[in-house]
Amino acid sequence: MEATFDSLFLGFSVALRFDVLWYAFLGCLVGTLVGMLPGIGPLAGISILLPLTFGLDATKAIVMLAGIYYGSQYGGSTTSILLRIPGEAASVMTCIDGNAMAKKGRAGAALCIAAVGSFIAGTFGVIVLTLIAPPVAAFALRFGPPEYTALLTLGLIFLAYMSTTSLVRTLLMAALGLLLGTIGIDVMTGHFRFSFNIAELGDGIGIVPVAVGLFGLGELLATPSHQVKGDVTRPRLRELLPTRKEWHESAMPIARGSVLGFVVGIIPGSAHIISSFLSYAVERRVSKHPEEFGKGAVAGVAGPESANNAASTGAFVPMLALGIPTGPVTAVLMAALLIHGVPPGPTLVNDHPNVFWGFVASMYVGNLMLLALNLPLVGLFVNLLRIPYAYLYPLIIMFCVIGVYEVNHSIVDVWIMLIMGVVGYGLKKFGFDPAPLVLGLVIAPIFEMSLRQSLIMSGGNYMIFLDYQQRPIALGLLATSAILLLLSVISSILRQRDWRAKLAQAEAVERQ
Amino acid sequence: MDRRSFVAGSAAAAAALAIRPSLAQEVYPTRPVTFINPFPPGGAVDVVARPLASVLEPILKQPVVIETKAGAAGQVGAQFAASAKPDGYTLLMHIMSISGFAEVDKLFGRPVKFTRDDFIPISRFIADPMVLVVNDKQPYKTLKEFVDDAKKRPNELIFSSSGLYGALHLPTALLMKAAGIQMKHLPTAGGGPALTAILGNNSQVLVSSIAASSAQMKAGKLRPLACFGAQRAPAVPDVPTMKELGYNIEFYLWLGMFAPKGTPVPIITTLREANKKAVADPKFQQAVKNLGQDVAYLDQPEFRAFWDLSAKRVEDAVRLIGKVQG
Incomplete structure (x- = not known):
């Protein structure tokens, strides 16, 4: 423990040097901007700026590039809340209640809570990273295909509780998402599936075009069909800040989101994308007022926003401690280290303590900077909503098209987004929630792959998931899923109608 | 717009202006x-x-x-x-x-x-020549030990790869054919995940590029058994080539x-x-x-x-x- 503090001291002595501070600030600033622009995600931002770091030493380069990554997690909430455009998969859940809050005139509060939640979660993540990185990383390695399958099963069962609509509608949307997720090359056999000889479809349908289409475009298309209030007035400073009640409601979700996000984030693979979905589901499950979710629940912003920040910090654990990437962004960061002659791997901490601890310490500083950067901007961003819709909406559509094209330079992606926009309009009109569709799409390829990998490992024997000696984690996760299912069965047997039934009944009354 | 394309754009504009008179040559x-x-x-x-x-x-x-x-x-x-x-x-x-x-x-x-x-x-x-590595929890110290054991229990050992017909799958297939062994294939979505799989002992064997696995080899997490180059690689001078070991494979x-x-x-x-x-x-x-x-x-x-x-x-x-x- 004492050694850790000594090392951290060394780290701060690096991170607080003026030149390093400057690059951390630059990274955070670019990250915030990149997070706000739909489509240009952290991946594109980092790779575009990578050549700029060639002249720098490894510490400054990694501090700046990592700043872009976690900075973008802060910025991502802005367009989600104000315009209902998710910049990336992780901000999809923020769209729902964040934008609902904005419509109620609480946009400033939502942005503040998102920024503060991100700060707390990010700082929490760095503290845990400092203390327990190496042992935790070794634990994360035990997540092989069977554990992944079990984790995603648990995620899918959570999903059933997530939506604002009835269970059947939720599952219908999830199934549609899972089906869309099977499009592309079958990685196990090399067969093209449902791709109609379009090479771009070989990699499957991207999450960003679907999310931007369903949430952003779908919402825009639906706007002309209802009365729009044109009297958005300039908010007073007091209205920009969350009320005491809103702070109170967001405290626990931030705490839960931080822990959940970090735990999910350290697992190698793409699990960190589902952290915000899981957090939303948890918050809804434990909330005393679940009926408020989807209509501007504070917890629906605080939880997922914290979770995705904690997850982005958690993702550094396997990268720094073991030298394995948890996803595409950490892969680019590792490449950046390599280019600068610092090979990431199990020996990084010992071989290059300056880089390792300087990087860790810079994340403490970076999170503070981001908070200072984002809070004052809240007032400015809220003014965006004062632009008349006749001008604002065409601009948004333009940004959506450019942003989606920019991700892969693919015109097919733009078509997917446009089609999904129309689909999103239809879903909205018929009262379906698009969020489970996006989650289904996110989960489908990982779930299918890990299930089939598991069965390859066991030679087709399903007992690999229940082998408590070899695979205790998988068994534990599956047992949790079973308990959840059992609980819901029991509650329906006991005819204790839960909130969802009450909600459905209330809706039925409303329709009459 | 990034710096490169900005520079590109302005340079192109300048170049176009300068060159217009002598377009022919x-x-x-x-x-x-x-x-x-x-x-x-x-x-x-x-x-x-x-x-x-x-x-x-x-x-x-x-x-x-x-x-x-x-x-x-x-x-x-x-x-x-x-x-x-x-x-x-x-x-x-x-x-x-x-x-x-x-x-x-x-x-x-x-x-x-x-x-x-x-x-x-x-x-x-x-x-970059490919290198065959095994997880350090596996007992094999030489390629021969590995091949002998793999022969004894066909389709029990698992090798991971970056994907079907990919850069890590092809050389493994060539070796399996040459050595007359059979292993189960665990395809993943890239070089990183393939490495993760072997580090977590979810696969036991991996044929990887030397650069991609050098950090893990240095840390002793992966043990190199054979190299796919024509000569020994400077990065791993102690590792014999496939040719030295009697397999005519180069990759x-x-x-x-x-x-x-x-x-x-x-x-x-x-x-x-x-x-x-x-x-x-x-x-x-x-x-x-x-x-x-x-x-x-x-x-x-x-x-x-x-x-x-x-x-x-x-x-x-x-x-x-x-x-x-x-």
């Missing part, structure tokens, strides 16, 4: 040159192409832009380059797997999107530059000259060294011969694996 290149990177940012191509671009810019006196067209394990980018205008302004950076796509398409009865004939090879920059993860078919010879010549100067630049050599590799430059004639040989190995390996049922 323009010398390639007069505007920015684009490298297509067919793999995700930060991948094997990106990390070499970026330092290369920065040393080529002063030689070509034009900006060099790297455009990522990732998808379908490098097929999307290659197809894009194959159908680009053959004017020397769109060039492809690709690895050994460029040779396999046509063969895989044929295997599945799909229309072949492009063949090797659609490209002119220009230069080879890197050739490299190489990286080269290609132009679309029909690109005029003078342009190709300009690029060959430029590449020759670029690889001699200490900045480029240092960048490649930092990746744990050495520049293995080949000019067009040698590269063409090397590519023919490499392509034959790749095609053989694809046919050997055949159509996977599942």
Whole structure:
């Protein structure tokens, strides 16, 4: 423990040097901007700026590039809340209640809570990273295909509780998402599936075009069909800040989101994308007022926003401690280290303590900077909503098209987004929630792959998931899923109608 | 807009203004040159192409832009380059797997999107021999021990790869055929996940490039048993080659530059000259060294011969694996 503090001291002595501070600030600033622009995600931002770091030493380069990554997690909430455009998969859940809050005139509060939640979660993540990185990383390695399958099963069962609509509608949307997720090359056999000889479809349908289409475009298309209030007035400073009640409601979700996000984030693979979905589901499950979710629940912003920040910090654990990437962004960061002659791997901490601890310490500083950067901007961003819709909406559509094209330079992606926009309009009109569709799409390829990998490992024997000696984690996760299912069965047997039934009944009354 | 394209844009505008009077006798290149990177940012191509671009810019006196067209394990980018205008302004950076796509398409009865004939090879920059590694929890100290054990229990050991018919799958298939062993295949979504699988002992064997696994070998997490180069590799001098061990297999993860078919010879010549100067630049050599590799430059004639040989190995390996049922 004492050694850790000594090392951290060394780290701060690096991170607080003026030149390093400057690059951390630059990274955070670019990250915030990149997070706000739909489509240009952290991946594109980092790779575009990578050549700029060639002249720098490894510490400054990694501090700046990592700043872009976690900075973008802060910025991502802005367009989600104000315009209902998710910049990336992780901000999809923020769209729902964040934008609902904005419509109620609480946009400033939502942005503040998102920024503060991100700060707390990010700082929490760095503290845990400092203390327990190496042992935790070794634990994360035990997540092989069977554990992944079990984790995603648990995620899918959570999903059933997530939506604002009835269970059947939720599952219908999830199934549609899972089906869309099977499009592309079958990685196990090399067969093209449902791709109609379009090479771009070989990699499957991207999450960003679907999310931007369903949430952003779908919402825009639906706007002309209802009365729009044109009297958005300039908010007073007091209205920009969350009320005491809103702070109170967001405290626990931030705490839960931080822990959940970090735990999910350290697992190698793409699990960190589902952290915000899981957090939303948890918050809804434990909330005393679940009926408020989807209509501007504070917890629906605080939880997922914290979770995705904690997850982005958690993702550094396997990268720094073991030298394995948890996803595409950490892969680019590792490449950046390599280019600068610092090979990431199990020996990084010992071989290059300056880089390792300087990087860790810079994340403490970076999170503070981001908070200072984002809070004052809240007032400015809220003014965006004062632009008349006749001008604002065409601009948004333009940004959506450019942003989606920019991700892969693919015109097919733009078509997917446009089609999904129309689909999103239809879903909205018929009262379906698009969020489970996006989650289904996110989960489908990982779930299918890990299930089939598991069965390859066991030679087709399903007992690999229940082998408590070899695979205790998988068994534990599956047992949790079973308990959840059992609980819901029991509650329906006991005819204790839960909130969802009450909600459905209330809706039925409303329709009459 | 990033710095590179901003510089590119303004330089192009300036160049256009300057050159207008003498349009008839323009010398390639007069505007920015684009490298297509067919793999995700930060991948094997990106990390070499970026330092290369920065040393080529002063030689070509034009900006060099790297455009990522990732998808379908490098097929999307290659197809894009194959159908680009053959004017020397769109060039492809690709690895050994460029040779396999046509063969895989044929295997599945799909229309072949492009063949090797659609490209002119220009230069080879890197050739990293593959290395066979096992997880340190496995008892094998030599390739022979491993092969003997694998023979005793066919289809029990698992090898991971970056994906079907990919750079890590093909050499493994060649070894299995040569040694007469059978293992289960655990395909993943890339080199990183394949490495993660063996580190977590979810697979026991992996054939990887030396650069990708060198950190883990140094830390003792992975044990190298054999190398796929013609000679021993400087990075792992104690590891015998497959040839020394009696298997006639050679396999490299190489990286080269290609132009679309029909690109005029003078342009190709300009690029060959430029590449020759670029690889001699200490900045480029240092960048490649930092990746744990050495520049293995080949000019067009040698590269063409090397590519023919490499392509034959790749095609053989694809046919050997055949159509996977599942």
